[in-house]
Every structure is written in C-alpha cells, then in structure tokens.
Amino acid sequence: MFSKRNFLSGLVGSCFGVVFCLTTSNILIELTYHDLAGYIFGCLIFIVGFLCLIQTVKSSVFSLQTKIWMVLLTLYVCFTGVLCFVLDSNWFFQASAGKMTIVYTLSSISISCVLVYCLVMVLNLQICNCLCCKQPFPVPFVRIGYQICICIIGSVVLGVVNGVLFGTFDVEDSHESYHDFHLYQLYVLPTGFLCGFVVGYFNQYLRDFVFREKITIESTQHHPLSEESSLLSDENEKDVDWMYGVGNEEKV
Numbered sequence: 001m002f003s004k005r006n007f008l009s010g011l012v013g014s015c016f017g018v019v020f021c022l023t024t025s026n027i028l029i030e031l032t033y034h035d036l037a038g039y040i041f042g043c044l045i046f047i048v049g050f051l052c053l054i055q056t057v058k059s060s061v062f063s064l065q066t067k068i069w070m071v072l073l074t075l076y077v078c079f080t081g082v083l084c085f086v087l088d089s090n091w092f093f094q095a096s097a098g099k100m101t102i103v104y105t106l107s108s109i110s111i112s113c114v115l116v117y118c119l120v121m122v123l124n125l126q127i128c129n130c131l132c133c134k135q136p137f138p139v140p141f142v143r144i145g146y147q148i149c150i151c152i153i154g155s156v157v158l159g160v161v162n163g164v165l166f167g168t169f170d171v172e173d174s175h176e177s178y179h180d181f182h183l184y185q186l187y188v189l190p191t192g193f194l195c196g197f198v199v200g201y202f203n204q205y206l207r208d209f210v211f212r213e214k215i216t217i218e219s220t221q222h223h224p225l226s227e228e229s230s231l232l233s234d235e236n237e238k239d240v241d242w243m244y245g246v247g248n249e250e251k252v
Helices: 004-033 035-058 064-086 097-125 145-168 178-221 227-238
Strands: none
Touching: 004 035, 004 097, 004 145, 004 178, 035 064, 035 097, 064 097, 064 145, 097 145, 145 178
16 A cells, blocks of 8 residues: 555645645635635635536536535535625624634635645646656546545545634734744644645555556457456446546446
C-alpha cells in the first residue's frame, strides 16, 4: 500500500490543504466586511453548487442512496451561496459568538467543497498535464466514486475545522488583534496539511488501482477468448461522466 507515488501525492495534497485553509479564511474575512465580495463569492458558490447538482443528477457513478446524499450536499452549497449575501448585515454582527461560529462553519464547509470541486475539475481536464505525466492508458486523477467520497469527506473536515476555529478565535477581528489570527493559523494549517496528505495519498492509491484494472482490461481485450471482457469494457466506456471523467465501473 505504501509507495513513493502515493507519498508524493500525499505531499501535493497537503500543500493544497494548506492553501485551501488560507484561502477559506481570507474569503470569510472578505465576506464579513465587504459587500461586493459577498455578492461575488455568493454568486460563484451558488453557480458551482448548481453545476454540482446537475452533475450529480446525471451521474451514474453513485448508487441511489449515495446520490441522494450528494444532492443534499449540492443543495446545501447553493444555500450557503445565498447565505453569503447576509454575512455583512447588522443582525449578523449583533448575533452571539456561538451563532456566528455556526454560520462561519456552514460557509467554510461550502467554500472548501467548491475549492475541491474546482481542483478536481482542473486535474481531470489535465490542463496542467505534461509529457512526463502521460501514460499509455490515461486515467483521470479522480475517477471512481470512492475517490469522490474521499475528496468530499476531506473538504467537509477542512471546512468544519476552519469555520469553528475562525469563529472561536474571532479571526474576523484580526485587523485589531494579530495574535488571534496567528493562533488560528497555528491550529488550522497543520490540520489542512494532515487532511490534504491523507486525501492525496489514498486518492493516488485508488487511482493506481484503477490504472492496473484498465491495463488488465486493455491487455485482455484483444485476446480471442476475451469477448465477454471486451463487451463489458465497451459498455463501461459508453457512459462517461462529463465532469469526473468516470464510467459506471463502481458505484458507492
């Protein structure tokens, strides 16, 4: 299970985890104090959530039960997109610290999910793909349902930790107390590093598994006694997900 590729992928994932934590905290600060930022990020989060909803409904990767949970998650993202429009309202600043922490946590989870979704989209489109990364049987970075679930769990964990710590340390008032902001970073950045490492490591492990399965199918496809495998492979290639680049090989 341990390999150099998995470890390197974990390190890359940890870097993304740290970047996502910093990005989320800065977005929350902007949402709190700038009307224009609230409108812009609110619209972006709502649009991405709506695209995720369409993608989830059309996808054949998930079982019915998992698809229901995915639909609820995308609706939640759309709801938090609307919530961004009221983060700078008077009632929000007059709310108790506990209520503000809950709102920050809900928004942080949504922002983390949107960031991870956009990252997966970029990686699967292979915009940053180079010649040294090409393989004889290309496999998307996130292909099967288990990988998608790992990404979602990681983004939710990052969002919860970010939102709770953001509200607890009053990071929105960091312009008055830099000590609170640095203390917040001291807790949240290691969490982002660890969470990103775990997600990156296991995603690469599952990707290598899919790669080995694809090689097996490709190698047996032209064998005279492998007509059944060939038909099965062709059937899987028919149903391709426009976002994740996945077929219906595995359902979660």
